Amino acid sequence: MSVTAPLGFRAAGVAAGIKSGGARDLALIVNDGPSRAAAGVFTANRVKAAPVLWSAQVLSGGRVHAVVLNSGGANACTGPLGFQDTHATAEKVAEALDDSAGEIAVCSTGLIGERLPMDALLDGVDLALSQLARDGGLAAADAIRTTDTVSKISFRKGDGGYMVGGMAKGAGMLAPGLATMLCVITTDADLPAEALDAALRKATRATFDRLDTDGCMSTNDTVLLLASGASGVVPGLAEFEQVVHAVCADLARQLLLDAEGASKAIAIEVVGAASEDDAVTVGRAVSRSNLLKCAIHGEDANWGRVLSAVGTTDAVFEPDRLNVAINGIWICRGGAAGDDRSKVDLAPRDVTITIDLSAGPHSATIHTTDLTAEYVHENSAYSS
Amino acid sequence: MSVTAPLGFRAAGVAAGIKSGGARDLALIVNDGPSRAAAGVFTANRVKAAPVLWSAQVLSGGRVHAVVLNSGGANACTGPLGFQDTHATAEKVAEALDDSAGEIAVCSTGLIGERLPMDALLDGVDLALSQLARDGGLAAADAIRTTDTVSKISFRKGDGGYMVGGMAKGAGMLAPGLATMLCVITTDADLPAEALDAALRKATRATFDRLDTDGCMSTNDTVLLLASGASGVVPGLAEFEQVVHAVCADLARQLLLDAEGASKAIAIEVVGAASEDDAVTVGRAVSRSNLLKCAIHGEDANWGRVLSAVGTTDAVFEPDRLNVAINGIWICRGGAAGDDRSKVDLAPRDVTITIDLSAGPHSATIHTTDLTAEYVHENSAYSS
16 A cells, blocks of 8 residues: 555556666655645755755645655765756656656665666656556555565554555664655645644654664655645644654564664663653664674673663763663663573564663653674675 | 883783683782872763772872782672772782772773672782782783783883883773773883873873774773883973873774774774864764774775765765765765775775865874674674
8 A cells, every 4th residue: 555545646666777687666656636735854964865955945845746766876975966867857757747846856765976877767757657556555665675675665544534654665774863764655634734744753753763773874864744635634633643653653663673684673762761862862872882782682681781881871860770671671770780681581583671760750762673794794795 | 011011010910710711810010119100091981880980089099009900890880889899809909018998990891790709809819919020011911801812012112211011901892982991001200190191191082082993882991001100210291192192002003903803994084174073073973884884894985884974973064075085095076976986995904984074174083993793793692
């Protein structure tokens, strides 16, 4: 179902020959309206890919008619000529839709620093235009994969019968602001751009932004939310935010489970924090400890590596009041050894590390993965 | 030669049975004077091991009579009882030297979160006391190794014939503030504690603090500088600083070359920065990119991963003015592809990544390593 679950959207995914090997590598999503309201959030990286610079400009107008996405090349660090390539891609779609390029968003993912093969890409746009269909969401989700082993799609129904659907890609370079990912979410609810923007920022802040598999922030992250209004339903904002959050959380979980080389899905749950920011800061520091990620990979309940990561932050805490549980066993109490670490069962794929800062009522959870030889292998051998 | 290269020092390294397997695990260094002036720098981690808390207190007095060091256990996150263990160790040495425990520094390294086997350790102190010798520096350097495959020692002669000697350990958890390391430097120069402190801070800031192999900061880092004054030479401070710097730089290089699982020694050389802080910030961000470290391991000149790491910082730069060279080949110019990346020879162990921010006259170099399956293996299998 993916991005075509809601009414008013057509999509396609085709093999344009951007990737070697003949896999799908170009996706197109068209919003047939009646509304074209849209919102977007983009990478916080200061080195932004050409399509990010372009699409941020498009989204500042609050309207998107279509999104064209390619895998096989990030079009990042490609200079003014790379930006012209993005512009030409948007113009190509706009011409076919008899519209202005100013409402065509562009997303790219793949290797940084190389120009895209524009002849192949523009021919691919023609092919995608010819294949646009109400059931094209799955093909579109497939076409944006890079090292993703599976397509990521999700949808939820909201009160009154409107739909929210989405697709995402991302397997490495998953760190906040956002993760390294492209994500398009669609809805047939009827809401103005400002409401979409508020819902999307709130949802991404608590989902994709709390995914940190390898601490590496991408140049290309883009999350778009497009509304067609085709259901005629005008949802309440709070309820709509919950549905968008659910779709984002579902896609974030799929990204985590497909992270490059990972064998564990680790939730770093920080409680007892003086503020939510403190909880996020501590969760992030722990999620970035290569030593801890190796220990979890080795199924070693090494809570000392948790404390040594907590100690690098400026969060409010006293070292002798820290408590740590791994999968429910409080192996560190008051900053020293607690229950017997041999009681911790680290065999399951899902691992929860709970850190109690004993400093307040706030909490947050950061999701990460273990560090494995497979991660090293994949990122040594694959130029991305 | 190590810490016994300068006059006025005796040392020993013995097997106390703290480590299983019978390897040396306890070192003792005694300053026979006539001076006992000393300085120390310690981990910036807020979770500090008991011996760090103890030794920082000792060093606040500016005098050290002896240092006792153990491997086989960090005595970190061990609560008040762990602190009592450190105190008892210092008392044991002080009693034998007919002195107060307030001039006995203690250092520990090994697994976090477990108490030390104090009976074995205190017997080991007796054994070490009986073996103290002018040529004991090598045995002492051997006794502080954990995953270090080799002992790290260094010495330099200063103007007028005084000596500076040193030993260090550290192979993982090498990140600034300081690296995960213990280091004792000795000199027979005659300088007051304030001068030693100034020289040591200046040297560590530009050496150990610029080593970042895995971004993980230890709970136990300690660097001590002890002066016996036995040569009678009173060096000029600037010249003394240079000699201390040379010993620290030599030891830092040895730590880098022995880093856990590393196959490459990578210098991240940041030039054209608006400030030295900016250069350090950028170098540090790049040195912590797991994706880049994997790429260098795979001998892939993936400059896009350099730029994506630079882009996460708040340093002064414009993305379209960034230049990057790997081993002298400028593969990124003006934020886009430059010379042919296939010209880069990444076969040698030493790799230099030069990043020109085009924003000013300042520079700094951070030293790191590649990320390898061996690192993952070592830190999955070894509880440290």
